[in-house]
Amino acid sequence: MADRLIKVLLVDDHQVVRRGLRTFLEIQDDIEVVGEAADGAEGVARTEELRPDVVLMDIKMPGTDGIEALRRLRELENPAKVLIVTSFTEQRTVVPALRAGASGYVYKDVDPDALAGAIRSVYAGHVLLQPEVAGALLAQDDPGSGTGRGSTLTEREREVLGLIADGRSNREIARALVLSEKTVKTHVSNILMKLDLSDRTQAALWAVRHGAAG
DSSP: OOSSSSEEEOOSOOOHHHHHHHHHTTTTTTTTEEESSSSSSEEEEEEEEHSEEEEESSSSSSSSOOHHHHHHHHTTTTEEEEEEEEOGGGGGGGHHHHHOOOOOOEEOOOHHHHHHHHHHHHHTTOOBOOHHHHHHHHHHHHHTTTTTTGSSSSHHHHHHHHHHHHHHOHHHHHHHOOOOOOHHHHHHHHHEEEETSSSSHHHHHHHHTTTOOO
């Protein structure tokens, strides 16, 4: 990952928040802030225009909020990773955001170094889930949903699924299983298709719920 800059887009309706984030991120050697947006609709448009690697997205914004913006990006099949930046009091809104396609979340009072680490983590393909939010997601699911579909997975796909649940990127899974990254991507696609899931976050939660996690 060190051979290129991680392109980041800031989406928040508060200019002072965007300015603070930009000031810190611009001193990082491996991160480049490529643009800003003041609401979800503008965020979607700027994401399509600038093609960032990671979007830092607020949830509560006037007009189009962060969750609706996430849904639109998913419909557009935009490959950008979305990291939700939220306040602790908005924790209950994190669950719908993750269901809409976010790769994880951080709180607005996050330590600056931890924020940079979170950006690098989701860029690498990790899913950032705090235990309490993972628990909330699992509690909302039907415990029996999808159990039978797991029997269609091959042994190798189960291994890959377990490593997804551990937060491993495709590159890390490839190294762990001595496979090519292209082969891992194929396994991930097959897992999502067989389990009728749309992204790695849902796959990780499915693995936890059905005991397939490592």
